[in-house]
Amino acid sequence: MTDRRVTMAIEHWAARFVANGVDPADFARVTAGIASWDGWCAAWCAAAAQHEALGRQAVDDGRLLSGGGHLGQAAVYYHFAKFLFVQDLAQLRQAHGAAVRCLNDALPHLRPPGERVEIPFDGAVLAAILRRPAGPGPHPVVVLIPGLDSAKEEFRATEQLFLDRGLATFSVDGPGQGEAEYDLAIRPDWEVPGAAILDAVSALPGLDPGRIGVWGVSLGGYYAPRLASGDRRARACIALSGPFSFGEGWDQLPELTREAFRVRSKSADADEARLRARELTLAGRAGHGSAADRGRPPGPDRRLAAGRPAGRRGGGPGRAAAARPWRPRLRQRVLPAPALQRRLDGEAA
Numbered sequence: 001m002t003d004r005r006v007t008m009a010i011e012h013w014a015a016r017f018v019a020n021g022v023d024p025a026d027f028a029r030v031t032a033g034i035a036s037w038d039g040w041c042a043a044w045c046a047a048a049a050q051h052e053a054l055g056r057q058a059v060d061d062g063r064l065l066s067g068g069g070h071l072g073q074a075a076v077y078y079h080f081a082k083f084l085f086v087q088d089l090a091q092l093r094q095a096h097g098a099a100v101r102c103l104n105d106a107l108p109h110l111r112p113p114g115e116r117v118e119i120p121f122d123g124a125v126l127a128a129i130l131r132r133p134a135g136p137g138p139h140p141v142v143v144l145i146p147g148l149d150s151a152k153e154e155f156r157a158t159e160q161l162f163l164d165r166g167l168a169t170f171s172v173d174g175p176g177q178g179e180a181e182y183d184l185a186i187r188p189d190w191e192v193p194g195a196a197i198l199d200a201v202s203a204l205p206g207l208d209p210g211r212i213g214v215w216g217v218s219l220g221g222y223y224a225p226r227l228a229s230g231d232r233r234a235r236a237c238i239a240l241s242g243p244f245s246f247g248e249g250w251d252q253l254p255e256l257t258r259e260a261f262r263v264r265s266k267s268a269d270a271d272e273a274r275l276r277a278r279e280l281t282l283a284g285r286a287g288h289g290s291a292a293d294r295g296r297p298p299g300p301d302r303r304l305a306a307g308r309p310a311g312r313r314g315g316g317p318g319r320a321a322a323a324r325p326w327r328p329r330l331r332q333r334v335l336p337a338p339a340l341q342r343r344l345d346g347e348a349a
Contacts, residue, residue, distance in 0.1 A: 005037035008254055009084070020154045021076040041081045041091045045098070048077030052102055059109065068109025072156050075103035079153040084256040086263040093182070099153045100179060103129070110156075112163060117170075119200045121193055124183035128152065128172035128197070132206050133163045140211035141168040141201060143234075145227075147218030148186075149260050151178030158215075167213075170201050174223065176264040185266040188279040190223040191230030198233045211235060216242060222280055229285040247278030 010031050018024050026047055034043050055070030078099035082092040107114040112131055119126040129152050132139055142162050144155050152171035159169040173179045174193050176186030187193070194214075202209035213236035216224030221242015228234035243249070250258065262273035 002035055003037045005256060006031070006034050006040065008256060009037075009040070012254060013083075017080055020157055021073055022080065023073075026077075038088075040083075041085045041088065041095055044077055044081030044083075045095050048074045048081060048095075048098065048102075051077060052098070055102070055106070059105075064109040065111065068106045068111075071102045071106035072110060075099045075106065075153045076156070078102060079151055084149050084260045086260050089263075096151075096178075099151075100127075103153050117200060117204070119172075119196055121180075121196045122175075122184060124180060126172055126174060126193065126197065127179040128170055128200075129155075129159075130168065130170050130204060131159055131163055132168045133166050135166065137168075137206035138208035139166065139168040139206060140213070141170055141207045142213045142215050143197060143201060144169055144171040145174060145190075145214060145216035145220035145223045146171075146177050147216070147220040148257060148264065150217065150220070153178070158217075168207055170197075172197055181264055186261070186264045186276070186280075188226070188281070190226040194223075194227030194231055194234075198227075198231055202233065209233070213237065216240065218242065219246065219280075222246060222282065225282060226285065229282070243280070244282050245278070246280035247274065247276075250274050250277050 014027060014031075017027055030043050030047050034040055051070045051074035055067045055072075055074055058064070058067035058070060061067075076099075078095050081095040082099070085092045085095075104116060107116065107129065110131070112134060114129045114131040117128040117130050119128065144152070144158060146152065146154065152173050155169075155171040159171060162169050173181075174190065174197070175184035198212060201207060201212060212233055214224045214228055214234045215238040216222070217240040219242070221239040222244075223242075224237050225239045225242065228237040253261075258270065258273065261267075261277060262270060265273055265276045267273035267276050
């Protein structure tokens with residue numbers, strides 16, 4: 001009998017895997033051979049190693065575009081090998097190191113190419129990938145924020161949506177995510193690491209610091225509006241399936257999600273994790289909205305902003321600044337990339 005955790009992962013997240021670069025045939029083949037959750041990481045690492053070998057051979061042969069594609073795909077497979085696999089941190093960390101290695105090696109061969117950026121923060125480092133679109137800058141830029149157990153290695157397909165439309169992308173691992181998950185715990189006040197991230201983005205050549213947007217998915221859909229509500233440099237915000245209050249639906253979250261949050265928040269036990277989850281709330285920072293994410297119940301999230309946050313009426317970012325922090329218009333829906341660019345250009349989306 002297949003482990004219920006394997007069944008849960010397949011039922012809840014198959015679409016996410018495929019949308020972010022896993023070949024559907026590979027997904028079916030790999031998951032069909034996994035009977036126990038204990039075998040999840042090794043099975044996906046084996047599939048990733050095949051793509052890594054193809055990529056390295058292609059680079060050696062001078063087929064750089066193919067090499068970059070295979071290495072980028074290997075990074076995604078290694079990432080999903082570690083996906084929620086927190087019961088064996090040694091395996092998780094080995095798979096994660098392979099994902100980071102493959103993406104770093106793929107960067108110069110992607111179209112457009114990418115570059116690694118490291119941001120000092122709280123005694124550790126927030127690692128990010130910057131990609132600029134073709135054409136002269138300075139370019140508007142979108143900061144891509146992962147969720148509970150996503151990471152920058154997962155974002156290549158999403159990056160391309162923006163890059164194809166002239167927006168640069170900056171995919172970053174924040175506290176409790178990706179390369180920062182070992183040293184920094186999940187934290188509710190994402191305006192703090194967000195400020196360090198926007199400082200770094202604003203100083204990078206070829207980018208327009210006056211046209212910065214933020215995009216977050218799942219728990220990143222909490223982090224993005226939390227950042228935007230506290231930093232006026234964020235001129236646009238997309239919260240994709242983000243929770244208004246992460247802790248309210250704690251008991252309805254999948255078992256794998258709850259345990260991953262416990263580890264990522266560095267909580268000693270489930271009770272402490274529940275309390276930490278309640279700290280992640282947009283109360284007082286947003287209006288209302290709607291969303292659905294298989295990783296958590298949709299009900300409370302209808303409060304995430306669907307329009308202008310309560311208490312703000314028109315005007316620019318400086319209006320009533322002394323009375324309350326500026327809050328950009330928050331959307332709990334996906335703005336098409338052209339609409340986001342119009343927002344960054346100051347036009348109505």
